[in-house]
Amino acid sequence: MTDALQMAQRRFRAQPIICARTKAVKGLELLSRSRLDFNDPQGMLIADVDAIKAAWAVANHYRGSMRVHCNVEISSMGSLLWTDTMVEYMCPGVVVELVERNDSLTCSRSFSRICHTVQWVRRMGGVMAMDDWTGKAIEMGMLRELSPEFVKVNEPRYLRELADCGLGLGTQIVVERIETLQQATDAERIGATELQGYWCDVHVEHEFPAEFTPPGVIARNMALTKVA
Template structure:
């Protein structure tokens, strides 16, 4: 049975720890990468908001400057007009020049060098907004707001250089088919192949489009690898999960080993909880319960070690060990039992379906028959038992051998009438959950129905978990057959159980 435990050997524990490390590595890397990508998108969004705000402010200044400059139109471009135009850009942070256009030439400007310049090759007057080099300084890029008025055409040029750093490597601005990048002005639009990785942000102005570059996979990975903090988190979490898996595997392996040793050395002992006949008040039997008191851990609850025994195959060895000790107890001769005295023992479904179960029956049934004890196998209803031909045959073999069958924990699991019919139990043990529902103030129809159904099917009933006198009175009044619980006695070692029998008879 030891070989059936997956984590029984060091290489399996290493494999489990390795799998935990890799899975955690994948999960944490994915989460950190997603977090890095989200952080990057958030930074780009904040950067885009700043660029948009600055660009809108620039255009707003250009509109305001246009309105003020329009008052100067309609007359000759004399000294006073040029002086007024020259003073306007000083009131706005980014305006480079204010220009009046007539017949494709600048007739008046805030920059004297622009006067009489031909703008046909720089500025298409059919556009409302245009990005280009300046008329006299080819190294400076401006965005020009073009306004047509009855008195003439005005265009206000704003310096774009301050936007370069704000754009960075992730943002671009498209205006009238041209695109401004951090490296300068490109004559292509966002539809060009070089901008295929860019995605337009929600439009906030009909005059321009702001777009951001979607990061490539190498950059996404870089968001993770370039952060020592992220890498430290990923590796530490992976190592922690691997260590926890290793420790859990060792703990499970350790518990399995200690359980196997305890069974082999008979350190898990049988205790006996009396079962009382409701009609005669006599002790008609007892349930055998496994109790393990570890030298270091102290009392180990059955809810802890029984599942381990069932999942690793040790339950068969545990059952054998308990029966051996029960036989030794009975052969001491310190207790006298009435003919037909019953000893109930829980049998796991995993044991019933084991290939050695028939040999187990053939070995133990004659031993208990010779001792004058009726052995009762309790099969718990909590297990989802598949009623098949092989199981039916084993149930028949149990009954032919003189062993009786009780359905344990009735009402809490998978049973139904068809299941009871196929299993044909001699008795059912009503779960303590129903017994707790009995109160002094109200009736308990559920437990009444169970008892009535069992009587109609000629099945004996035992109420588990009886703790109060009013529960005893209620159950007896409703014709329960047997009672079991702390009201009568807790589970006892055999010597105490023998003394209990003597006191109970006396």
């Protein structure tokens, strides 16, 4: 195990992303082990820079056989520091999940800059995901302009709205917050191609490195400890 991978595992836990049909592990999402303040742009920039470095380390460890997702705030993606770090560390297998959390795209100039950076992500071998899609007008515009390879929603009910958006051929739809087998079954039936959540963590527990401490496994273990 390389020093870079060990550093990534110390700073980030990871959650598996599985195929909705076969339940095979398709990728993982890096999640900070530290509490983040989403209202602090500078703090989030530092976290997002660390995440792209960690994604590079994990993707290199898997030699392209495992997708590695990392988050980036729109405010971070518009910064020179994040862009320079991305150009240095981006590699095939890394998926950048773009998060529009605080209405950061307030003008066409900001949006144009984001579109330009997304082009660079793809040129460097990465792909894009839109995280926490809810169908807001600004997200509709981003969906059309950015054509992300992945769209992630927190609840299956958003899948019907996505179906009317004219997604690109091959776009993968990931439903997060899957906590039960019934939710997994319902999400697949409605149109999800991949799943993520506590139920998935436990379902593939023995196919996923324990060092990444998936949150669903930790929650299950804590519940068992309380019962005991």
